[in-house]
Structures are given as C-alpha cells and as structure tokens.
Amino acid sequence: xxxxxxxxxxxxxxxxxxxxIRENISKYLKIVWFVPEIAINWLEALDKVRLNHYDIxxxxxxMPIMNWKDFIINLKKLNxxxxxxxxxxxxxxxxxxxxxxxxxxDYITKPFELKELEIRINAILxxxxxxxxxxxxxxxxEINLSKHKVFLSWKEIDLSNKEYLIIEFLSVNKWYPKSKxxxxxxxxxxxxxxxxxxxxxxxxxxxxxxxxxWKTFIKTIRWVGYIIE
Numbered sequence: 001x002x003x004x005x006x007x008x009x010x011x012x013x014x015x016x017x018x019x020x021i022r023e024n025i026s027k028y029l030k031i032v033w034f035v036p037e038i039a040i041n042w043l044e045a046l047d048k049v050r051l052n053h054y055d056i057x058x059x060x061x062x063m064p065i066m067n068w069k070d071f072i073i074n075l076k077k078l079n080x081x082x083x084x085x086x087x088x089x090x091x092x093x094x095x096x097x098x099x100x101x102x103x104x105x106d107y108i109t110k111p112f113e114l115k116e117l118e119i120r121i122n123a124i125l126x127x128x129x130x131x132x133x134x135x136x137x138x139x140x141x142e143i144n145l146s147k148h149k150v151f152l153s154w155k156e157i158d159l160s161n162k163e164y165l166i167i168e169f170l171s172v173n174k175w176y177p178k179s180k181x182x183x184x185x186x187x188x189x190x191x192x193x194x195x196x197x198x199x200x201x202x203x204x205x206x207x208x209x210x211x212x213x214w215k216t217f218i219k220t221i222r223w224v225g226y227i228i229e
Contacts, residue, residue: 010125011035013054015045015071016087017063025058028114034121042066049080055128056121060087061099072102079140079153083124085117136171138228141213143171150213162187163209166202170218170228179225 012034016022022038029036037052039045042065049057061068068086075082086099086107099107106120134146142151148164150157159167165187170178180199187202206218206226219227 010055011037011053012056012058012121013037013039013045013048013052013082014058015039015042015063016058016060017041018060021060021087024114025117028118032118042068042071045071046074046078049075049082050078054082056124057082057084058087058117059084059104062087062089069102072104076103076154081154083128085120085124087112136174138171138174138217139214141217143167145172152213157212159209159212160205162205163212166205166209166218167213167228170226174228177221177224177227183226 010033012029014022014025014029014036016025016038017040022040026036026038037048037054039048041063045057048054059068059071072084083105084103086104087110088099088107089110096107105124108117108120134144136143136145140152141157144151145168148161148168150159150164150167166183169183169186180202184199184202209218210216217228219229221227
C-alpha cells in the first residue's frame with residue numbers, strides 16, 4: 001500500500017451521479033486512508049476544483065448535464081492539472097483511445113472491484129510523486145528536468161539547448177544567485193578554456209530568455225551574477 005502517512009492528506013474528488021456507486025467508492029476510500037469528496041454533476045465538480053486542491057479525480061464519463069470531454073477541456077482552460085481515472089461502461093478500443101487522447105490518466109470498466117480502483121489510484125500517485133521530483137515550478141512556468149523543456153500552461157516555450165540549460169541551472173538553484181563563471185562552467189563546459197570570451201554570449205542568451213519568457217524571470221544581482229526567485 002502507498003505510504004499511509006501521505007494518504008491521510010490525499011484528497012480524491014468522486015464525480016458520480018449514481019448514489020450507490022458514489023457511496024461505495026467514498027466509504028472504501030476512507031477505509032484505505034484517502035480523503036474523498038463528492039460531486040454529483042459536472043458543474044458542481046468544476047466549482048469544487050476551482051476552490052479546492054485534489055490529488056486525483058475519479059470521473060464517471062456517462063453522466064448528464066455536461067459532456068465529460070467538455071469537463072476536461074474546462075479544466076485545461078482553468079489551468080488545472082489533476083490526474084483523472086475514468087469510470088466507463090464501454091470497453092470498445094476506440095473509446096479507450098479517445099479517453100487517453102484527451103489526457104485521462106487511466107480508466108476502469110464497470111463493474112469493477114474497489115480493490116482494483118485502489119491499486120489504480122496508488123499507481124498514479126507513485127507516478128505523480130516521481131514526476132513532481134522531475135519538475136520545478138517558477139511562477140506559472142514548469143521546468144521539466146526529464147524532458148529538458150519549459151512549459152507555460154501546457155504550452156512548450158521554444159528554447160535553444162543553451163537557453164534551457166541556463167534556466168535549468170538557475171531553477172535547480174532557485175533563490176541562490178550564481179556567478180557568470182558558474183553558469184558558463186555548467187552550460188558551456190565543452191568550451192571551458194574560453195570562458196572569459198563567453199561572458200558576452202551568456203548576457204546575450206539571458207536577454208533572449210527574458211524576451212521569450214518574462215523580463216524579470218531571471219534577475220541580475222549586481223557584482224554577483226544572476227538568480228531565479
């Protein structure tokens with residue numbers, strides 16, 4: 001079982017209109033140390049995710065009022081990224097493909113065993129924990145260390161390799177200013193013998209990064225170097 005101490009803080013939103021299924025899932029999740037909350041339709045669910053943090057959403061995709069695809073699209077518009085397990089009564093391959101294409105993390109076909117749902121939840125939480133360790137958030141920007149990319153609201157920012165390495169180095173050392181030589185040694189290590197000639201190049205790269213991202217994303221510390229706060 002996933003670490004029980006952590007599970008005490010794991011909130012799960014159950015979006016299900018069938019009272020019995022909703023009740024059974026909620027009771028079981030409490031037994032296995034999760035903190036479940038309930039929404040009986042899409043609109044109530046959207047209100048809840050706007051106001052609260054959830055670690056996972058369990059989503060019945062056969063509910064009335066709002067199409068489940070619209071619900072996911074609305075989440076993205078709100079810049080809300082929460083892992084989703086879809087509950088579906090359809091096992092057709094094309095439906096499964098559509099579910100994953102829209103960003104759902106996993107699905108489970110009705111009827112299902114609650115133990116299986118627990119296993120799926122724990123698997124997502126373990127993946128999520130690893131992903132968090134591979135990502136750094138600065139303001140609304142996400143620096144993905146494993147992919148070597150920077151994102152703003154799921155949109156990748158077009159960066160050269162050197163521009164990314166500068167951002168990565170300063171982000172990993174967030175709140176700690178780094179000198180020009182330290183940055184040059186990290187980013188232009190293959191040209192280490194010419195570091196003194198590369199300071200102008202570094203300044204040019206910093207200028208481009210500021211234009212692409214935000215002018216105060218990387219701050220200059222006079223007589224010291226640069227910092228991301």
